[in-house]
Amino acid sequence: MRRLLAAxxxxxxxxxxxAGPTAETAPVLAGGASTLPGPVPADLALRPPPGTAPAxxxxxxxxxxxxxxxxxxxxxxxxxVFTFFSSWCTTCVARQDALSELARRHxxxxxxxxxxxxxxADELQDYLRTHRVEYPVVVDEQQTVxxxxxxxxxxxxxxxxxxxxxxxxxxxxxxxxxxxxxIGELVLAGSG
Amino acid sequence: xxxxxxxxxxxxxxxxxxxAGVTLLAGATGCAGTDGGPEAxxxxxxxxxVRDINIRAEGVDCAGTGPYLYFHHRAPFRVLDPDGxxxxxxxxxxxxxxxxxxxxxxxxxxxxxxxxAVPVQVPQRAGYRLEVAxxxxxxxxxxxxxxxxxxxxxxx
Numbered sequence: 001m002r003r004l005l006a007a008x009x010x011x012x013x014x015x016x017x018x019a020g021p022t023a024e025t026a027p028v029l030a031g032g033a034s035t036l037p038g039p040v041p042a043d044l045a046l047r048p049p050p051g052t053a054p055a056x057x058x059x060x061x062x063x064x065x066x067x068x069x070x071x072x073x074x075x076x077x078x079x080x081v082f083t084f085f086s087s088w089c090t091t092c093v094a095r096q097d098a099l100s101e102l103a104r105r106h107x108x109x110x111x112x113x114x115x116x117x118x119x120x121a122d123e124l125q126d127y128l129r130t131h132r133v134e135y136p137v138v139v140d141e142q143q144t145v146x147x148x149x150x151x152x153x154x155x156x157x158x159x160x161x162x163x164x165x166x167x168x169x170x171x172x173x174x175x176x177x178x179x180x181x182x183i184g185e186l187v188l189a190g191s192g
Numbered sequence: 193x194x195x196x197x198x199x200x201x202x203x204x205x206x207x208x209x210x211x212a213g214v215t216l217l218a219g220a221t222g223c224a225g226t227d228g229g230p231e232a233x234x235x236x237x238x239x240x241x242v243r244d245i246n247i248r249a250e251g252v253d254c255a256g257t258g259p260y261l262y263f264h265h266r267a268p269f270r271v272l273d274p275d276g277x278x279x280x281x282x283x284x285x286x287x288x289x290x291x292x293x294x295x296x297x298x299x300x301x302x303x304x305x306x307x308x309a310v311p312v313q314v315p316q317r318a319g320y321r322l323e324v325a326x327x328x329x330x331x332x333x334x335x336x337x338x339x340x341x342x343x344x345x346x347x348x
Contacts, residue, residue: 088266154255154263
């Protein structure tokens with residue numbers, strides 16, 4: 001009997017050891033792959049872009065979790081709003097909650113993409129969580145994407161049509177109400 | 193009171209030890225006696241003018257632009273004396289856009305520079321320099337045209 005108990009104990013101990021420590025799950029980073037858009041809604045109706053609009057600068061960047069993002073891949077399907085920002089930018093802070101809500105309302109129809117420059121990863125994450133930013137965020141450490149869009153300081157907003165036509169840019173940014181109005185006027189058919 | 197040689201040596205050693213102890217204590221508390229007491233400081237404003245001539249609405253919060261983007265809200269700074277000792281450390285507030293030209297251009301957004309103003313207290317020194325975000329320090333020049341200030345202009 002003692003031998004049987006000892007054997008059982010040994011099996012239990014071995015089982016406990018072989019299970020090893022609980023696998024640590026990596027935290028889901030705000031602005032990462034989980035924020036990429038879903039399928040384009042079937043009823044999305046868009047205004048044709050003006051023929052005179054220049055092509056938006058194409059770029060590939062990395063999201064906060066390292067996931068590569070190709071801008072042209074996004075605007076192939078639908079309009080894109082780029083918001084250029086930094087966590088230390090006081091105007092960005094003041095406007096971000098409303099912009100986050102606007103992005104949620106347009107999710108999958110008009111894709112918002114944040115482009116964070118001159119920032120620290122931990123401060124950027126705090127900013128994204130505090131202001132409920134639920135769209136993809138490209139980390140533009142050296143501001144190469146900023147420069148390609150002639151962004152010299154945050155905030156700035158750029159609107160790109162489906163297909164990649166550069167419709168408008170706003171140095172100094174826009175508040176959510178003004179941006180919603182411009183989205184209606186410039187890209188969404190049947191509004192504005 | 194008369195002491196023997198041995199007693200005098202013992203007393204001398206004790207006094208030396210006591211003296212050293214007092215000196216150490218004074219050094220640790222920052223009270224080094226009448227000669228080395230807390231250094232007098234004066235209030236003054238450090239003003240950094242980033243002359244980027246960027247187009248902004250006057251009065252909005254701003255950062256330096258392009259190569260001067262490291263001048264921004266929360267950027268760490270140090271005010272240094274001529275020997276490189278830090279007199280003040282802190283972080284910059286947001287800058288404020290100031291019209292670069294007096295003319296009324298009749299548009300909302302005009303050429304501006306970005307001014308950062310930080311009130312500090314510094315002891316008297318022969319000169320001061322400002323280091324921001326670990327970049328090479330800038331000379332600060334005394335200027336009293338808008339109250340006592342130490343001014344750096346970027347680019348100078």
